[in-house]
Amino acid sequence: MAVRSAEITREKLLNAAHELFVERADHAATVSEICTRADVNVAMVKYCFGNKDGLLDALLEQVLSGLSAEIERLSALDLSPDDKLRRHVAEIVRNYVRYPYVNRLMNGRLMNADPGAVDRISRSFAIPARDWYAQLLADGHRRQGWTELDPTLFFFSVVGLCEFFFAGRPLLERSFEGKLDTDMVDRFADHVTTLVLDGVHGPR
């Protein structure tokens, strides 16, 4: 198969999986459903990704690398640590709206405990994000008097802070009678930003 044509098929399969995961409350789809949506022969999954896990890993890597690229862009801007953190938190929240399945996908691959999958998640997201937090926390401490925080623990808490709101959407909509619309997402982003910003500034 020509390289160019294989590339196009790969893209089609990733887009089809993305679409199906976004549409479905359980963020799940079979290989056959993904291939039907992509209008691609089932055998191409093996050809392009080895197997379904390979396809899931590639999709996850695409989404996480996008997050890391945003961090790099943000890092290059001439902004105060406060402003960088504020934009970053809002960006994480927006990413959960764009890729509502990323959690389930990442936690599933992490739980699977396949060392290769964990390493890919580290390389494409966890290590770059943690290293950027380390630099940002040091900058914030020096320039804006932020409290001293462990960047690894900060990584887990900031990512988690935004996560349960989306995983817990049925609670929001059914139990708390909220609606996950643009206004609610904006309110949540403001809320998280306020908590984290005041958190890093330390005790009054």
Added chain:
Amino acid sequence: MAVRSAEITREKLLNAAHELFVERADHAATVSEICTRADVNVAMVKYCFGNKDGLLDALLEQVLSGLSAEIERLSALDLSPDDKLRRHVAEIVRNYVRYPYVNRLMNGRLMNADPGAVDRISRSFAIPARDWYAQLLADGHRRQGWTELDPTLFFFSVVGLCEFFFAGRPLLERSFEGKLDTDMVDRFADHVTTLVLDGVHGPR
């Protein structure tokens, strides 16, 4: 079957599922594995819980009701809002250590979008917790000058804050070369407590 005997079988099955979920990295077990561990006939799952989902719901309800009972005990103590929140956050972290599978279980049942399962999670945990946060945030605002925060959004962020650290354990141990031991859990509890406490106290 005598009521007393059915009660004992029910307990055995819940304990066996708890044990297996704690032992396994993927927090999963088949009905047959649970019954073998409990030394109970497979037919008893249907008798006691209807089906596997019923068993999972009962286990989740047991864990979440325990969390709510702790909130009630804490609420009755004569402590400042700061101290209550500090103890509560540490308690959530400890609960993830005790029940490392609770996330996967809760998110799985939420994603399943079975209204009955969502309502049980609401009743046994989400609503009592959110209502307590509403009272605590109001108290903290009045007595200790806390910033005004939405209790529903606060519920999602506090629970999530503690969640990803445990779901992301393979990242901690493999990518960041940390070890999830008692010392690390204590450091994480301190870190989260600091962030949230400084967060609710608002801008300096």
